[in-house]
Amino acid sequence: MARVLLIVGGGIAAFKAAELIRLARRRGHSVTPVLTAAGAHFVTPMTLAALAESPVYTSLWDLKDETEMGHIQLSRAADIVLVCPATADLLAKMAAGIADDLATTLLLATDKPVVAAPAMNVRMWLHPATQANVATLRARGTTVLEPTEGEMACGEYGPGRLPEPADILAQMPLSSPTLVPSGRAAEVDVRQNQRPSLAGTHILITAGPTHEPIDPVRVIANRSSGRQGFAIAAAAAQAGARVTLVAGPVHLPTPGGVARIDVESADEMLTAVESALPCDAAIMVAAVADxxxxxxxxxxxxxxxxxxxxxxxxxxxxxxLAQHPLRPRLLVGFAAETDDLLDNAAAKRARKGADWIVANDVSGDVMGGSHNQVHLLTAVGDEAWDSAPKDEVARRLVARIAEELNKQ
Incomplete structure (x- = not known):
């Protein structure tokens, strides 16, 4: 089970940190609380210590802890760092790299996955400065959850409420993936919840359509829903990878443990993809307008x-990407075809320089639908997969990717 370092920011939603600790420990996780000075105005160290059965850390200047470089040890001992609630102030400091107290110093010193659960007034959440900070953090690999919409403590209504603790835990990559020896990932039966391991890898995924502007109100677009790409991102995160998802204009929730970058056009998508390099594998699922x-x-x-x-x-x-100096070890493309599926997909693989092509017939309701039937074309041949829900197709593809990366 996971070791969670919980940073409690200052805001009325801080009281939910107590329930989150209780739920996390019930599920077998350990929690070490770090209480900010602002957070201490809303919840006491005694409450958090009693629920976590752990010391609560509050100061960067604790002589005993800091003679042992306590902030470094805390940042390294955890499996994951959760900031809850993540106030506008904390998000701004995280984006700017400010380290002026224990919490922000830990965040700058950690090499572990960081998840931020924002909570603030709707206008603060929607302010361009906050949105820019969130985009910066996501681009760097921090998972910033979407706040929920509802009535605020101040009486206003809109997005900015802290998600419920159970929902926060559900979106965090807390389970350690099962290690799969090299060469055996293809034998993994995903229906039995045996997961391949992508621990220590960085996986880059594109998903959704692109919108190419005609004028300020019209665009060229396509019917891609983004569901297959988002499912692959979720499966890769569950397998332990650090995942960067570059998403075209779709309205889908960000999978837990995934860093999301939203773009509109193909030019923006290319810029985001290149800025996310290097990576171990790139899976280009997006239906980019030609x-x-x-x-x-x-x-x-x-x-x-x-x-x-x-x-x-x-x-x-x-x-x-196939010609890029930082070319991924494994480059996977998608070919959506309405006729001559295998011939067109094989030609695309050779023409683009991809290692693999996932080919699917989109003459039916695949684009926007819940199921997919694909062929995986590699250097050694063609694998025909049965029709399955898109999340199952995603898990199977992630298993094959883990197998390939473990062999290299």
Whole structure:
């Protein structure tokens, strides 16, 4: 079970930290609380210590602990660091790398996964400064959960409420994955909850469509829902990987333990992908538009008939990664086809320089649907997989990826 270092920020939602400790310990996890000065105005060290059955750390200047470099030891001894509630102030300090008390020093010194559960006034959450800080943290690999929507303690309504403790725990990668020896991952039966291990790896995934602007109100888009890519991101995180998910414009919740970067266009997606390198494996699931438009700065009018749109080629993200100086050890592409599935997918694999291609027939309701039937094309041949829910397809693909990375 996991060792959780819990940093309790200052806010009315701090009282929920007590329930979170109780639930985490009931599930077998240990919790070491760190209480900020602001958090101490809402919950007492005695309460947290009694529930955690652990000392509560409050000061960077504890002589006994700091003669032993206590803040370094605390940051290393945990399996995961949870900031709950993560106030606007804490998120800003985390994004800026400020270390002016025990909590922020721990966050800067840790090399373990960090999860932040925000809680604040709706206007504070939606403020551009907070959103920029959240985007920065997610890009660096911090998991920032989405706050829930509802009535605030101040009487306002909107997003900014702390998720319930059970929901926070459900989104945290707390279970240690089962190690799978090299060469055996393909034998893993995911239906029996045996997980492959991607511990110590960084997996980069793209998902969803891209929107290419025609003018300020119109776009070229496609029907991709993002569900398959998000399912793969969730499965990789559950297998112990550090996961970066570059998502096109979709309305899907971020999987637990996943760092998400939201983009709109293919150009933005390529920039985000390159900034996330290096990685051990890249799985390019996104349905990137092949073409973009030389867009208009003003809304195009219907007067005079339909406008002539000048189409320009979009960057080829998969091919770019194949030739990149920081090319991943394993590069996986997706081929969505409506005819000649295997021939087109094999040609794409050779043309783009990918190691694997996952080919699926999208002539039905795959795009937006809950199931998928795919072929996995590798250097040694074609594996035909039965139709299955997208999360099961994701787990099977992650098992194959773990097998391949463990062999290298």
């Amino acid at each position: 073409w973009k438009v030389r867009s208009s700065a003003t809304k195009l009018k219907k007067n005079g008939g339909p406008p002539a749109l000048e189409l320009l080629p979009n960057p080829d993200i998969l091919a770019t």
